[in-house]
Amino acid sequence: MSAVNLISSCETCTRRWKNFQHLTKEELNLVNENRYEATFKPGEIILKQGSPTSNALFIATGMAKTYIEGLNGKNFIISIALPGRLILGPGAYVDSRHTYTVAAITTVQACFINFEVFKQIVRVNGAFAEGLLEDISAKSLGSLTRMVNLSQKKMHGRLADALLYFSDVVFKNDEYEMILSRQELGEMTNMAKECVVRILKELEDSGVIYSDSSQIKIIDREKLIQISVKR
Amino acid sequence: MSAVNLISSCETCTRRWKNFQHLTKEELNLVNENRYEATFKPGEIILKQGSPTSNALFIATGMAKTYIEGLNGKNFIISIALPGRLILGPGAYVDSRHTYTVAAITTVQACFINFEVFKQIVRVNGAFAEGLLEDISAKSLGSLTRMVNLSQKKMHGRLADALLYFSDVVFKNDEYEMILSRQELGEMTNMAKECVVRILKELEDSGVIYSDSSQIKIIDREKLIQISVKR
DNA sequence: AATTCCTGTTGATATATATCAATAAATAGG
DNA sequence: CCTATTTATTGATATATATCAACAGGAATT
Numbered sequence: 001m002s003a004v005n006l007i008s009s010c011e012t013c014t015r016r017w018k019n020f021q022h023l024t025k026e027e028l029n030l031v032n033e034n035r036y037e038a039t040f041k042p043g044e045i046i047l048k049q050g051s052p053t054s055n056a057l058f059i060a061t062g063m064a065k066t067y068i069e070g071l072n073g074k075n076f077i078i079s080i081a082l083p084g085r086l087i088l089g090p091g092a093y094v095d096s097r098h099t100y101t102v103a104a105i106t107t108v109q110a111c112f113i114n115f116e117v118f119k120q121i122v123r124v125n126g127a128f129a130e131g132l133l134e135d136i137s138a139k140s141l142g143s144l145t146r147m148v149n150l151s152q153k154k155m156h157g158r159l160a161d162a163l164l165y166f167s168d169v170v171f172k173n174d175e176y177e178m179i180l181s182r183q184e185l186g187e188m189t190n191m192a193k194e195c196v197v198r199i200l201k202e203l204e205d206s207g208v209i210y211s212d213s214s215q216i217k218i219i220d221r222e223k224l225i226q227i228s229v230k231r
Numbered sequence: 232m233s234a235v236n237l238i239s240s241c242e243t244c245t246r247r248w249k250n251f252q253h254l255t256k257e258e259l260n261l262v263n264e265n266r267y268e269a270t271f272k273p274g275e276i277i278l279k280q281g282s283p284t285s286n287a288l289f290i291a292t293g294m295a296k297t298y299i300e301g302l303n304g305k306n307f308i309i310s311i312a313l314p315g316r317l318i319l320g321p322g323a324y325v326d327s328r329h330t331y332t333v334a335a336i337t338t339v340q341a342c343f344i345n346f347e348v349f350k351q352i353v354r355v356n357g358a359f360a361e362g363l364l365e366d367i368s369a370k371s372l373g374s375l376t377r378m379v380n381l382s383q384k385k386m387h388g389r390l391a392d393a394l395l396y397f398s399d400v401v402f403k404n405d406e407y408e409m410i411l412s413r414q415e416l417g418e419m420t421n422m423a424k425e426c427v428v429r430i431l432k433e434l435e436d437s438g439v440i441y442s443d444s445s446q447i448k449i450i451d452r453e454k455l456i457q458i459s460v461k462r
Numbered sequence: 463a464a465t466t467c468c469t470g471t472t473g474a475t476a477t478a479t480a481t482c483a484a485t486a487a488a489t490a491g492g
Numbered sequence: 493c494c495t496a497t498t499t500a501t502t503g504a505t506a507t508a509t510a511t512c513a514a515c516a517g518g519a520a521t522t
Binding site for chain 1: 299301302303305307309320321322323324325330331350353354355357358360361363364365367368369370371372374375377378379381382383384421460
């Protein structure tokens with residue numbers, strides 16, 4: 001972890017969380033004075049599940065995975081953490097513990113904001129509080145939808161969902177590098193890695209996607225959406 | 232639905248949401264002036280998924296089920312709605328639509344609070360906003376935990392979880408009336424109704440619970456918890 | 463009381479999915 | 493550049509779970 005700040009201030013940061021727009025100059029300064037930066041190498045853990053929520057996290061550059069360490073050491077990948085997004089599990093307002101682990105996938109430049117300061121501003125700034133409520137609500141809605149999808153869809157549909165998530169949310173492109181291993185794709189879609197391999201191959205054989213071990217290209221998006229909805 | 236209010240005011244209501252303690256007398260009056268009551272018969276729909284979140288809901292007496300209407304008309308039961316709890320899906324702060332349907336199980340006396348008024352108070356009262364954040368966060372954390380449990384546990388563990396939920400959260404008693412049908416228990420634990428029947432029988436045969444079609448009694452709680460954790 | 467319509471129950475079977483074992487390919491370290 | 497280690501792939505098999513079919517029992521309706 002580097003001790004030198006690469007970002008000069010929150011005020012001028014181009015990748016900052018959208019909700020910071022509701023802060024006064026003084027509040028933004030307060031945030032800026034109570035943040036620190038760190039750089040993580042691929043694979044390194046940025047936040048550990050169960051540790052105290054001393055900080056809210058933001059990613060300036062790079063990508064990370066957020067996951068819950070579940071039963072028998074089996075992980076459950078929740079999302080890909082991206083620049084500009086608040087990374088703060090619901091535990092912050094429940095048991096003051098991080099709900100999930102965050103681990104760097106690429107090199108990650110991270111920004112930590114003191115959570116007590118953050119929380120204090122939430123108390124006095126209604127618009128900021130509402131922005132946080134919107135953020136947490138969106139994530140909560142996402143969890144509910146995902147829970148239903150995981151429960152009611154078969155493997156093909158679940159994997160299609162994951163492929164579309166990378167295309168629509170993570171890379172905003174029909175062609176992208178698959179930054180997760182087959183094992184990890186399984187941890188995201190609740191399937192065994194062998195099944196991930198087999199279904200990716202099926203999707204390729206039927207002309208829906210192109211795939212080699214590290215690259216994915218969505219060729220027939222309509223069909224992929226159909227698979228996502230129907231199975 | 233009755234037009235007469237059975238509850239005289241929020242100020243004196245003994246079943247009100249805990250977070251109302253942070254409101255000033257004026258704010259509580261404002262809430263009270265912008266609420267209306269209604270009584271629902273078993274089976275009736277109180278809030279419909281997808282409809283506008285014009286109101287936050289509270290239950291004064293009775294019980295309801297909250298569920299998402301998922302794929303192919305298959306429902307997913309989220310929780311049992313109980314008196315004293317805020318019933319407001321995350322959609323309220325995302326797309327202004329109810330995320331799930333709420334249907335009465337018993338006769339339900341419900342209290343509707345105008346959501347715009349509610350939201351306005353959130354903006355100006357920091358402690359109330361924080362209380363709402365805690366409430367929403369607790370539900371979000373619950374969803375995440377549930378998602379992992381549904382994904383990683385086998386049928387026995389999932390059903391054990393449901394039985395413990397009724398005991399610990401809904402009835403606070405080791406013996407209770409099973410207010411859901413086998414079909415609905417399946418919609419809560421993601422299993423076919425036939426499997427619910429079979430596993431309930433197994434649990435009874437092995438002396439963990441007593442069960443007839445409408446009554447459940449937890450006989451060996453330790454063992455039930457063990458099944459919940461291990462399978 | 464007869465009828466209808468649910469819900470619950472049971473056994474047989476089909477299907478989805480995980481696990482196991484073996485090998486191939488890719489990657490990291492020396 | 494070679495070796496060690498992880499990751500990907502494939503086929504065979506085991507397991508978990510859903511579906512189907514048939515019937516029983518209760519509650520509601522006529």
